[in-house]
Structures are given as structure tokens and as C-alpha cells.
Amino acid sequence: MEWLNALLAQNDIFNATTLAHYWSGFVTTVQLVFVSLLIGLIIAVPLGILRSSKNPWISRPIWLYVYIFRGTPLLIQLYMIYYGVTLINGIQESIFWPIFQDAFYPCLIAFVLNTAAYTAEIIRGAIATTPRGEIEAAKAYGMSRALMMRRIILPSAFRRALPAYANEVILMVHASSIASVVTIVDLTGAARDIYARFYAPFEAFIFVAGIYLCITFLLIYSFRKLENRLLAHLKPLS
Amino acid sequence: MSPFCESVPSTFVNLCQYGPPIIDGAIITIEVAFLSLLLSVMLGLLGASAKLSSNLILKGIATTYTTLIRGVPDLVLMMLIFFGGQMAMNNLSDWLYDTYEWEIFFNINEFFAGVVTIGFIFGAYMAETFRGAFQAVENGQIEAGKAYGMTPWQIFIRIMFPQMMRHALPGIGNNWLVLLKTTALVSVIGLSDMVRLASEASKAVHEPFMFFIPVAMAYLVLTSLSEWMLNKLERKYSAGIHRGAT
Numbered sequence: 103m104e105w106l107n108a109l110l111a112q113n114d115i116f117n118a119t120t121l122a123h124y125w126s127g128f129v130t131t132v133q134l135v136f137v138s139l140l141i142g143l144i145i146a147v148p149l150g151i152l153r154s155s156k157n158p159w160i161s162r163p164i165w166l167y168v169y170i171f172r173g174t175p176l177l178i179q180l181y182m183i184y185y186g187v188t189l190i191n192g193i194q195e196s197i198f199w200p201i202f203q204d205a206f207y208p209c210l211i212a213f214v215l216n217t218a219a220y221t222a223e224i225i226r227g228a229i230a231t232t233p234r235g236e237i238e239a240a241k242a243y244g245m246s247r248a249l250m251m252r253r254i255i256l257p258s259a260f261r262r263a264l265p266a267y268a269n270e271v272i273l274m275v276h277a278s279s280i281a282s283v284v285t286i287v288d289l290t291g292a293a294r295d296i297y298a299r300f301y302a303p304f305e306a307f308i309f310v311a312g313i314y315l316c317i318t319f320l321l322i323y324s325f326r327k328l329e330n331r332l333l334a335h336l337k338p339l340s
Numbered sequence: 341m342s343p344f345c346e347s348v349p350s351t352f353v354n355l356c357q358y359g360p361p362i363i364d365g366a367i368i369t370i371e372v373a374f375l376s377l378l379l380s381v382m383l384g385l386l387g388a389s390a391k392l393s394s395n396l397i398l399k400g401i402a403t404t405y406t407t408l409i410r411g412v413p414d415l416v417l418m419m420l421i422f423f424g425g426q427m428a429m430n431n432l433s434d435w436l437y438d439t440y441e442w443e444i445f446f447n448i449n450e451f452f453a454g455v456v457t458i459g460f461i462f463g464a465y466m467a468e469t470f471r472g473a474f475q476a477v478e479n480g481q482i483e484a485g486k487a488y489g490m491t492p493w494q495i496f497i498r499i500m501f502p503q504m505m506r507h508a509l510p511g512i513g514n515n516w517l518v519l520l521k522t523t524a525l526v527s528v529i530g531l532s533d534m535v536r537l538a539s540e541a542s543k544a545v546h547e548p549f550m551f552f553i554p555v556a557m558a559y560l561v562l563t564s565l566s567e568w569m570l571n572k573l574e575r576k577y578s579a580g581i582h583r584g585a586t
Contacts, residue, residue, distance in 0.1 A: 173563040174556040175524035181539055182556070185548035279413035283528055290416055303423035311412040311420065318411040 127292030142217035150225025171219030365534030379459025384466025409464035454526035469511030
């Protein structure tokens with residue numbers, strides 16, 4: 103504690119109040135990213151499977167959804183949902199209003215829809231690259247399509263999707279900084295507040311960049327560990 | 341208001357009023373995107389050469405650059421460069437005034453900050469792409485070039501570059517599509533690109549969809565056009581390569 107106090111005494115910017123502000127921003131960022139990735143993944147798995155369906159009435163609408171959300175900036179999606187939700191007729195009188203009044207939920211919806219589109223595309227790609235032999239073997243065993251999906255295609259597709267999904271998780275952490283644009287005090291929002299208060303851009307933003315860097319490295323490290331475990335059978339022998 | 345705007349039904353009037361400025365904004369978006377692409381390709385080539393060089397200092401600088409930049413959100417970097425750059429420039433002019441009594445004031449405008457930041461960020465991604473692509477060119481090809489007595493520059497232009505492009509294009513294409521969408525962020529630091537104009541217009545008349553849908557469509561058109569062009573380019577640079585039986 104001594105050294106911390108000594109360290110904090112040297113500057114005006116990083117005192118207990120601002121550090122607490124950064125901490126609450128950190129908590130918001132983690133909540134936002136974690137919840138949107140979780141819900142996004144739950145939505146993306148069925149979408150990715152249905153997207154690989156041969157029936158155009160099923161796969162085309164999903165293609166359109168993925169195309170729109172991957173082809174436009176997240177910022178615009180966020181603006182549309184954040185400003186658009188107030189326009190729904192009667193929402194201001196409904197029980198949902200206390201939820202949507204806060205910027206957090208519109209933001210969460212935008213993030214979920216965005217990450218679900220990217221993740222669905224990753225899963226579709228992984229399903230499409232299933233080795234032919236695996237499918238033929240499953241057919242030779244007389245498996246139904248559902249059983250084949252569950253036992254053969256998905257387990258191997260998820261493993262192949264892992265590196266790309268790790269990338270998506272890191273991109274999502276970075277994209278979450280956009281939340282600060284719609285008044286949410288996440289990590290970036292906290293840095294903006296502290297910049298505005300002390301007019302100290304370097305301290306405020308470099309500090310927060312360091313935190314993001316640590317989060318990114320931690321994620322890269324954990325995913326690499328996970329890949330080593332789950333993809334051990336795909337590694338070259340030597 | 342033009343006579344045309346008066347004749348259209350009232351629901352379209354706002355778009356009619358705000359439409360032309362938004363088109364100007366779209367031009368700014370495209371300018372930012374192309375200029376930062378140019379900067380990022382140059383930084384990427386430099387970064388890749390530094391990473392592949394035997395000079396440890398250059399290698400260290402390039403590795404630090406690509407690792408740090410790719411670990412931090414674009415928006416944070418953009419604010420750091422825009423707000424921090426302005427402060428650094430102010431300090432520089434103070435210092436110049438104190439020491440030499442020169443009265444120069446540097447102003448960082450949003451356009452410049454946007455282009456520099458996006459170019460700087462994507463330079464890191466491009467460096468990784470180019471590094472992989474340079475490594476994919478077989479060493480024997482370079483040795484053959486040397487055997488013909490080509491200068492290093494000739495080897496680069498005639499042998500390395502055309503083959504490297506084939507490997508780099510998918511990566512460059514991906515980076516470009518992400519870059520294009522990242523340009524929307526310059527609206528946050530105050531550049532009047534189409535996103536900012538659309539958000540101002542929609543706040544003024546409380547019609548978010550009327551302005552954001554056209555802007556979103558503009559982005560969709562730009563990304564679709566880019567994908568089409570990239571496909572063509574990939575075909576061009578893959579001339580003479582056997583494709584799989586697809």
C-alpha cells in the first residue's frame with residue numbers, strides 16, 4: 103500500500119477517484135463484451151447450421167442478415183438501434199421503457215446482432231470445410247442428417263472454427279470501445295471523461311490502451327492454450 | 341430549397357434537404373479510405389521489410405509496432421492521436437516560441453488525424469499480411485533472379501512483387517473491407533463524413549432511419565463493389581496458377 107500511495111502522490115491524474123472510474127469502466131466493458139459474445143454465440147450456432155442448408159428459403163435470408171451486418175460499420179448499426187428504439191410506437195409507455203432508456207441495452211442488442219453475424223459466417227465456413235471422408239463415413243454408418251451433424255460435423259467444425267472465433271472475440275473487445283459514443287462509460291468512456299476533466303490526453307488514453315493490450319494478450323494466451331488442447335490431433339507430428 | 345424538393349411529398353423533404361450534404365460526406369469517407377489505404381500499404385511494406393530484415397533494431401521496432409497497434413482499439417488510438425497530437429503540436433509551438441521566438445501554430449485537423457490514424461493502424465495489419473506473402477515466394481526464384489544478374493530492385497519489381505501480390509491480395513482485401521468500415525469512426529472525432537452528417541440530420545428531425553439507412557446502403561455498395569474488384573484482381577494475379585477442381 104505504501105508504494106502505491108507514493109506512486110499515486112506523484113501525479114494529479116491517477117488518484118483513487120479516477121482509478122475507481124477506470125475500474126467501473128472496465129467492469130462495463132467486460133460485461134458488455136461477455137454477454138454479447140455469449141448471446142451472439144447462442145444465436146450464431148443455429149444460424150450457421152441453417153446457413154449451410156440446401157434449401158434457399160432457409161439459407162438466403164440468413165445470407166442477407168450476415169451480408170448486411172458484415173457489410174456496414176458497427177457504429178451505424180449502433181446508431182440505428184440506439185436512436186431507432188425510441189421510435190417504436192408506445193415503447194415509452196410500455197414496461198420495456200426502463201430497460202431501453204438506458205444506453206446499455208440498445209448497445210448490447212447492436213453488439214449481439216453484429217457478433218452473431220460474424221460468428222455465423224465463421225461456423226458456416228467451418229461446416230463447409232468438413233473433410234468429405236468424414237461425411238461419407240458417417241453416411242456409411244447409416245447416420246441420419248441430424249445425428250451426423252451432432253456427432254460428426256459440428257464437433258470437428260467447432261474445432262476448426264476456434265482460431266477464427268478467437269479473432270472475433272478480440273475484435274469484439276476492440277469494437278466495444280464504440281459503446282462510449284452513446285454515453286456508456288466503458289473503458290474508453292472513462293478515458294474520455296478523465297481526458298476532459300484533466301485535459302491530459304496522453305495519460306488518459308495511453309493508460310486505457312495499456313489495459314486493452316493486457317486484455318488482448320490474456321485472450322490470445324488463453325485461446326492458444328485451448329487450441330493446444332482441442333486441436334492437438336491436427337498438429338504436425340514433428 | 342430547390343424546386344424539386346418542394347414538389348416531393350413531405351416525408352421525403354428532409355432527405356431532399358439533407359441528401360446532398362450526405363453525398364458530400366460520402367466523398368469524404370471515400371477520400372479518407374483511399375488515402376489511409378495508401379499510407380497503410382506503404383507502412384505495411386516498410387514494416388514487413390523491417391520484420392524480415394536481419395537488423396535486430398529494425399526488427400524490434402516493427403514487431404513492437406505491429407503488436408501494440410493490433411492490441412488496442414482503433415477508437416482509443418484515434419483519440420490518442422487526435423487529442424494527444426494536438427497537445428503535442430501546441431507544446432511544440434510553445435517551445436519554438438520560447439527558444440527561437442518563432443510564432444508558428446500547428447493545427448491538426450480531423451481529416452489529417454483520421455487519415456494518419458487509420459493508415460497507421462492498418463499499416464500494422466498490412467505489415468503482417470505482406471510479411472507472410474514475402475515469405476511465401478520461393479527462395480529459388482530470388483536466387484534465379486540473382487543468377488541472371490538482376491539488381492535487388494529489379495528482383496523486387498519483376499519477381500518478388502508480382503508473386504507476393506498473389507499471396508497478399510486476400511489479406512489486403514480483408515484489411516481494406518475492415519478499413520472501409522473503420523472510417524465511420526472518424527465521425528466521432530468530428531470529421532464531417534457521411535456518418536456524422538447522418539447523425540446530425542437525424543437528431544435534428546428525429547428520423548434516424550431516414551438517414552442511417554441510405555448511409556448503411558452506401559457502405560453496402562462500397563463493400564460489395566470492393567469485393568467484386570478484389571475478385572477480379574485475384575484472378576489477374578493468379579494467372580498461371582492451377583485452381584482446385586471447384
